[in-house]
Amino acid sequence: MAATPPIAELTDRARDIFRRVVDGYLEHGVPVGSKTLAQAGLNLSPASIRNVLAQLESLGLLAAPHTSAGRMPTEAGLRLFVDGMMQAHEPSADERAQIEARAGVHGPVEEALAATTAALSGLSACAGLVMVPKREAVLRSIGFMPLGQGQALAVLVAEDGAVENRVVALPIGLPHGALVEAGNYLTATMGGLTLAEARARVERELAAGRGELDAAARALVERGLAVWSEDGARRPVLIVRGQGRLLDDADAADLERVRGLLDDLEGKQEVAALLDSARAGDATRIFIGAENKLFALSGSSVIAKPFRGQDGRVVGVVGVIGPTRLNYARVVPMVDFTAATLARLMG
Structure with a gap:
């Protein structure tokens, strides 16, 4: 498979149409057709739009699931969008307050981690994940x-x-x-x-x-x-919350994929290994579909961010898992904020 072209190689017209297709698909979950794009104020004829869509498809950025349907982004297209075009939307004051309130739960630290992960799951409509090393209790x-x-x-x-x-x-x-x-x-x-x-x-x-x-x-x-x-005193603690939200958001045609994802989540050692790979560095890691072998068949995305303790060392990873059709612009900053909140908790 050819390498995904950098965003700079696309013309302004192609970038605009590509962004509109991705935005429309992520919002509504259905392919976007040339007629819909023509009605969105592009000032281009449907024929010109179809020509650009065909070019984007030949580059591996878009795909047409049916002969007469519109286009939807491929996993390579989503990667290009996330890395080069996404405009992040910071969590609202209410969303930040909900996450911070759950992190302030009194009791064992694992209860606060579980509560915070549940809040992240509810706000993102994904399953929430957090992994920390097994802490040596006093x-x-x-x-x-x-x-x-x-x-x-x-x-x-x-x-x-x-x-x-x-x-x-x-x-x-x-x-x-x-x-x-x-x-x-x-x-x-x-x-x-x-x-x-x-x-x-x-x-x-x-x-x-x-x-x-x-x-x-x-x-x-x-x-x-x-x-x-x-026994496993040194194994990491992996907390998963909100798996049911994945079923709530799935339509009938998508249920088999979601069932496969839920089966993957049962294999906690593999999920922990995936999160562990996000520990290096400070950046948020985004795994889209087949980029990670564990979730290749279920077509899922993982957004994960490490968080550090008072001494500056990475003490855990927090994130979400859901369908590749995620609202990345909203969920990525939400994961970032949750990681910062847990860093204060673990400090």
């Missing part, structure tokens, strides 16, 4: 609850109120008192530390014989530390 307490059949539930409570559970295999013949003793010891030793810091401290104390535990409680402490460290 611990408040750890306790053990018996489950029976040689298992216990290790319950970790963080300073921000977040609670996580893990199932721990119990040593044979472990007395109930050892569960209490191990939990009290870990809470006293680990409180106010991250899991990595607490693990290092406990291991030092046990190695030096300073941990005043009997053998059974000591074995439980070691197993508890192991199970808290072994």
Whole structure:
């Protein structure tokens, strides 16, 4: 396939007609015909307009889905429009207020991230996405609850109120008192530390014989530390909100594509990898259709923007996913503003 020509290679007439076709398609979702363009004040005959449309089609910027239909932008045409012709519309004061209000939700930071992503989804009519590294929680307490059949539930409570559970295999013949003793010891030793810091401290104390535990409680402490460290503590947290909006906006002919997109969103590891590719640099990344293999079949676009913490390092990526027929001029600045809001939240 030939490379997409730069916008400067198009004549003024071709640029004007191309922009009108893209604007009309993005607004109404149907191909734009020469008759519609002739009625839009172009001061050109339908024959002249058809000639320009044919040239734009030969360049791979427009396509005619049916013989008698008008033209719609190809993915290459959308890329040219987004990169060279789009005039961004900043979020309104009300839109900014909605995003900032949801980012101010009290409680664990993941709840604020989820609420902000839901607000972005509602305002953009897309599915909202946010990905952040698994944050190392500062611990408040750890306790053990018996489950029976040689298992216990290790319950970790963080300073921000977040609670996580893990199932721990119990040593044979472990007395109930050892569960209490191990939990009290870990809470006293680990409180106010991250899991990595607490693990290092406990291991030092046990190695030096300073941990005043009997053998059974000591074995439980070691197993508890192991199970808290072994699973996906370093995997990123991916939050997706508003998938249903993709179905709401789809017509009957588009439902199969949207179902494919929803299936793609279930594969969160692949989506996380896509968002992770947007971490480099500060610019907003726009993936259109087949430009990304993950969403090639569902014909979807992703707009993503990294956000930074107080130390200047990238701490996450926020964005939206929807059909290629997005209002890019409105949604791109909205994603930018949400990224700036989350940067303040994570700072």
